[in-house]
Amino acid sequence: MKRRDFVQLAGLGIGGMLLPFSTLGNPVPVEAMLDSPLDTSQKKQLADVALNTAKAAGATYADIRIGRYLNQFITTRENKVQNLVNTESFGAGIRVIANGTWGFAATNLVTADGIRKATQQAVAIAKANSKFQKEPVRLAPVKGHGEVTWKTPIQKNAFEVPVSEKTDLLLKANAAALQNGASFVNSNLFQINEQKYFASTEGSYIDQDIHRIWPTFTVSAIDRASGKFKTRDALSAPMGMGYEYMIPKAEDKVKGIAGTMLYRNSYDIVEDAAIAAKQAKEMITTAKSVEPGKYDLVLEPNHLGLTIHESVGHPLELDRILGYEANYAGTSFASLEKLKSGNFKYGSNLVNIFADKQQPGSLGAVGYDDEGVKSRRWDLIKDGIFVNVQAIRDQVHMLGQNESHGCCYSQSWSDVQFQRMPNVSLAPGKDPYSPEQMIKDVEKGIYIAGRGSFSIDQQRYNFQFGGTVFYEIKNGQIAGMLNDVAYQSNTQEFWNSCAKICDEKDYRLFGSFFDGKGQPSQVSAVSHGSATTRFNGVNVINTGRTI
Amino acid sequence: MPILTKDEAQALLKKVLSYSKAEQCEVNIYGGDSGNIRYARNSVSTSGNISQSTLIVSSAFGKKLGTATINEFDDASLQKVVKRSEELAQLAPENPEFVPFLEPQKYAEPITFVQATASITPKQRTDAVAQSLQVSKDNKQVAAGFFEDNKAFSAMMNSKGLFAYNTATNVNFSVTVRTADGKGSGYATRGYNDFTKLDTKAATEIATQKSMKSAAAKAIEPGKYTVILEPAAAAVLLERILFDLDARQADEGRSSFSKAGGKTRLGEKLMDERVTIYSDPLNPELPTSTWNGDGRPHEKTTWIEKGVVKNFSYSRYWAQKKNVKAIPSPNSFIMEGGTKSLQDLIAGTKKGILVTRLWYIRDVDPQTLLLTGLTRDGTFYIENGKIQYPIKNFRFNESPIIMLNNLEELGAVERTVSVESNNNYLIPPMKIRDFTFTSLSDAI
Numbered sequence: 001m002k003r004r005d006f007v008q009l010a011g012l013g014i015g016g017m018l019l020p021f022s023t024l025g026n027p028v029p030v031e032a033m034l035d036s037p038l039d040t041s042q043k044k045q046l047a048d049v050a051l052n053t054a055k056a057a058g059a060t061y062a063d064i065r066i067g068r069y070l071n072q073f074i075t076t077r078e079n080k081v082q083n084l085v086n087t088e089s090f091g092a093g094i095r096v097i098a099n100g101t102w103g104f105a106a107t108n109l110v111t112a113d114g115i116r117k118a119t120q121q122a123v124a125i126a127k128a129n130s131k132f133q134k135e136p137v138r139l140a141p142v143k144g145h146g147e148v149t150w151k152t153p154i155q156k157n158a159f160e161v162p163v164s165e166k167t168d169l170l171l172k173a174n175a176a177a178l179q180n181g182a183s184f185v186n187s188n189l190f191q192i193n194e195q196k197y198f199a200s201t202e203g204s205y206i207d208q209d210i211h212r213i214w215p216t217f218t219v220s221a222i223d224r225a226s227g228k229f230k231t232r233d234a235l236s237a238p239m240g241m242g243y244e245y246m247i248p249k250a251e252d253k254v255k256g257i258a259g260t261m262l263y264r265n266s267y268d269i270v271e272d273a274a275i276a277a278k279q280a281k282e283m284i285t286t287a288k289s290v291e292p293g294k295y296d297l298v299l300e301p302n303h304l305g306l307t308i309h310e311s312v313g314h315p316l317e318l319d320r321i322l323g324y325e326a327n328y329a330g331t332s333f334a335s336l337e338k339l340k341s342g343n344f345k346y347g348s349n350l351v352n353i354f355a356d357k358q359q360p361g362s363l364g365a366v367g368y369d370d371e372g373v374k375s376r377r378w379d380l381i382k383d384g385i386f387v388n389v390q391a392i393r394d395q396v397h398m399l400g401q402n403e404s405h406g407c408c409y410s411q412s413w414s415d416v417q418f419q420r421m422p423n424v425s426l427a428p429g430k431d432p433y434s435p436e437q438m439i440k441d442v443e444k445g446i447y448i449a450g451r452g453s454f455s456i457d458q459q460r461y462n463f464q465f466g467g468t469v470f471y472e473i474k475n476g477q478i479a480g481m482l483n484d485v486a487y488q489s490n491t492q493e494f495w496n497s498c499a500k501i502c503d504e505k506d507y508r509l510f511g512s513f514f515d516g517k518g519q520p521s522q523v524s525a526v527s528h529g530s531a532t533t534r535f536n537g538v539n540v541i542n543t544g545r546t547i
Numbered sequence: 548m549p550i551l552t553k554d555e556a557q558a559l560l561k562k563v564l565s566y567s568k569a570e571q572c573e574v575n576i577y578g579g580d581s582g583n584i585r586y587a588r589n590s591v592s593t594s595g596n597i598s599q600s601t602l603i604v605s606s607a608f609g610k611k612l613g614t615a616t617i618n619e620f621d622d623a624s625l626q627k628v629v630k631r632s633e634e635l636a637q638l639a640p641e642n643p644e645f646v647p648f649l650e651p652q653k654y655a656e657p658i659t660f661v662q663a664t665a666s667i668t669p670k671q672r673t674d675a676v677a678q679s680l681q682v683s684k685d686n687k688q689v690a691a692g693f694f695e696d697n698k699a700f701s702a703m704m705n706s707k708g709l710f711a712y713n714t715a716t717n718v719n720f721s722v723t724v725r726t727a728d729g730k731g732s733g734y735a736t737r738g739y740n741d742f743t744k745l746d747t748k749a750a751t752e753i754a755t756q757k758s759m760k761s762a763a764a765k766a767i768e769p770g771k772y773t774v775i776l777e778p779a780a781a782a783v784l785l786e787r788i789l790f791d792l793d794a795r796q797a798d799e800g801r802s803s804f805s806k807a808g809g810k811t812r813l814g815e816k817l818m819d820e821r822v823t824i825y826s827d828p829l830n831p832e833l834p835t836s837t838w839n840g841d842g843r844p845h846e847k848t849t850w851i852e853k854g855v856v857k858n859f860s861y862s863r864y865w866a867q868k869k870n871v872k873a874i875p876s877p878n879s880f881i882m883e884g885g886t887k888s889l890q891d892l893i894a895g896t897k898k899g900i901l902v903t904r905l906w907y908i909r910d911v912d913p914q915t916l917l918l919t920g921l922t923r924d925g926t927f928y929i930e931n932g933k934i935q936y937p938i939k940n941f942r943f944n945e946s947p948i949i950m951l952n953n954l955e956e957l958g959a960v961e962r963t964v965s966v967e968s969n970n971n972y973l974i975p976p977m978k979i980r981d982f983t984f985t986s987l988s989d990a991i
Binding site (some may be wrong): 081121183224229231328371416440454457459461466520539545547 | 586587588589590610614616669677680691692693722723731732751786799800801803805806807809907911914915919921923944983986990991
């Protein structure tokens with residue numbers, strides 16, 4: 001959703017906006033992005049101003065995040081660079097507990113005086129809101145970590161790569177698409193760097209440097225005579241990596257179905273754009289419209305990731321389960337009663353789904369979350385049984401647990417941190433099994449690669465998903481490309497229809513770069529790993545219509 | 548930085564332009580203050596205030612454009628930002644689609660600013676939320692809601708002499724009320740430029756009634772039904788039509804307004820003749836800015852007239868290439884309606900379904916603008932002119948273009964908020980036949 005903010009910035013359609021509160025920060029020239037405004041010792045001094053001010057004003061807890069958030073967004077179409085936007089946002093957000101109630105204030109005046117005032121404001125807000133408070137905030141204990149640092153293990157900082165190198169690569173991909181029959185092609189490269197300093201009254205001073213990158217494109221094929229058009233999006237994944245993701249390596253390529261190439265820890269955008277153009281062309285020429293009915297679905301990781309995100313990631317957020325998101329994102333079918341029963345069958349016995357804030361290359365990987373909790377891994381679904389959820393310091397006690405899961409996040413210094421989805425992944429199958437073998441075992445099925453249209457209800461029961469490319473499977477063979485495919489199911493029914501999972505050789509990450517939650521809405525980025533997986537007897541509808 | 552007056556903005560932008568050495572220079576500034584309170588489980592969960600201002604300088608040499616931004620406003624910072632934008636322009640590749648900045652334009656005086664909203668106090672904000680919470684508590688229901696107010700200004704000036712200025716206020720409120728056992732849920736949303744028009748108590752009472760009446764919903768078979776869409780439900784479908792009215796996409800053959808033979812559907816009757824949709828920045832019930840970010844005036848524009856596609860929106864580049872007027876895309880829209888109330892529409896319905904809210908709307912097929920999503924927070928079965936009982940939620944797959952061909956009746960226009968885009972619109976409740984529900988949902 002916040003992707004629209006990027007688009008708006010890219011188009012510079014800003015002047016007439018009535019509500020100009022972009023959460024993405026301000027566009028800045030690229031050379032300014034590499035200077036750091038404050039060193040760690042200065043940040044520590046400023047942090048102590050906040051913590052001492054808060055305590056003096058009566059707060060029982062305080063934390064401060066001094067953050068510098070850099071984005072670069074390149075947008076091209078065909079042979080043109082349409083825009084290059086650099087944004088930087090620098091400031092501090094202070095969160096306190098006073099009278100047992102949270103208060104938060106933020107300032108872009110990162111001076112002792114600016115921080116002192118913001119801290120006093122946060123305490124005043126906490127005290128004012130305490131009249132609505134029914135129960136005082138209870139924080140799960142966390143040990144102070146002292147002065148520590150963590151950095152995304154990147155090999156090449158994308159912000160240090162010359163802009164011309166990046167635009168040349170995107171234009172080369174566009175050219176490959178056009179040479180292979182695309183009518184139009186739009187490509188983008190998103191790069192994000194979060195430089196975050198966290199300090200709290202628990203004795204932590206945590207300096208982190210987080211990097212994320214996402215190259216993507218949309219290829220369009222158009223038949224002007226019939227008026228038909230189809231699009232094919234990139235099969236890249238957004239990653240918690242540096243520019244090394246943009247440098248293709250043979251060992252990261254996974255041969256998919258019917259000439260499709262899939263990618264692990266590096267991406268060949270030029271190759272994928274050429275394949276995309278051929279596939280888009282096929283969609284408007286020879287692909288068949290799907291016959292609705294029940295099919296066995298073979299879902300590859302770049303597709304299945306979004307299904308995991310929507311049908312497992314979101315329903316297992318504790319704040320959602322408790323009703324804190326009721327007015328916007330909704331609540332959850334996965335109630336605490338179901339969790340406590342210890343026997344709620346979320347999926348078949350094969351289904352093992354885990355949360356992991358440490359997975360290398362993932363979008364959610366950090367050393368510590370935005371309230372100073374060390375990142376970790378834990379199980380959500382074990383052998384098909386619902387065993388845990390995602391919770392942060394002020395809510396985990398409601399589960400009868402006394403340790404936060406470390407998944408608190410804020411999109412910027414100016415927004416208050418809250419519970420966000422960690423990487424949530426489906427464990428690969430234990431026995432050797434490849435996607436080719438899986439297809440051979442299917443009588444009547446559809447192979448789906450890449451993300452498509454997605455929609456799910458506010459308690460996460462009923463969903464409908466499309467995809468990027470669809471191939472019919474008949475008696476163990478690929479029988480050609482399909483159009484107009486969407487599958488509809490119910491979360492519990494779907495995961496219980498999980499019949500087979502490929503082994504770890506096929507395991508790779510999918511990612512969601514702009515996942516929205518909260519009011520005002522905040523984005524976060526999260527990865528989902530899986531191997532190609534089979535689901536039996538899923539309801540497929542035909543989405544073709546005529547106006 | 549506080550909200551700048553017109554004179555202050557003009558003086559500041561003039562100063563910025565005086566530092567420019569580029570062939571052309573354009574400066575935008577925007578900023579403002581925003582406050583919000585969020586609540587859930589009948590208790591405040593978070594609240595915040597944001598105050599920000601940003602200056603954007605675009606410098607051009609030939610077809611090379613550079614843009615830089617700053618949020619400090621002393622002379623040295625202003626000189627620095629102008630210089631940076633010029634350096635970037637010199638380094639930038641030529642953009643063949645660059646169009647020179649606009650000459651001075653005439654703008655209507657905007658009516659988007661209401662003092663009562665601009666001067667909201669923290670106490671007024673808290674009181675508005677307290678009134679909402681009181682209703683849910685009195686009825687033993689559980690409320691979650693969001694209140695947000697904004698006051699903002701924007702201005703622009705360029706080296707051709709163009710100057711534009713606007714101030715705006717708005718307040719948005721939404722509340723979801725659920726029964727304590729989670730078996731019923733109701734919703735209401737309101738948006739105004741004028742805070743004094745907002746009645747959080749009345750809105751929460753509606754959501755509370757819906758919550759209580761929606762408990763113990765029955766399942767009925769999915770299929771094609773006559774539906775009555777409340778304005779908040781219709782808004783999230785209709786706005787997709789407006790988002791799709793871009794001329795270039797249609798001309799390039801890749802929108803629902805493209806058609807066979809490389810043509811577009813401009814001038815074609817695509818919907819029922821009672822469908823007229825227009826935008827008007829000076830509508831007193833829904834005022835919007837009278838200019839857009841590149842300096843073009845927003846004027847009253849008819850997009851769909853009696854079912855016929857009357858206008859597309861254009862970028863300045865595409866309008867120049869096609870030699871047509873560069874009509875900017877609108878900030879909002881108004882759909883003409885009738886005189887009947889929602890109750891009248893229900894009373895005149897033999898069999899049908901009342902839809903309060905639609906949720907999680909996603910494109911399924913851009914060719915036909917086919918959308919999917921679900922009903923939520925109060926869906927009711929109507930028979931013989933009366934609401935008979937609550938029903939379980941449905942997933943739909945429907946195109947708003949096809950839907951507006953199946954129009955039965957329109958009610959009286961009211962202002963509503965899209966839960967998807969947060970935009971405000973003037974939309975009537977509408978009765979539609981053959982609306983396609985494709986599956987049931989257990990969600991409440």
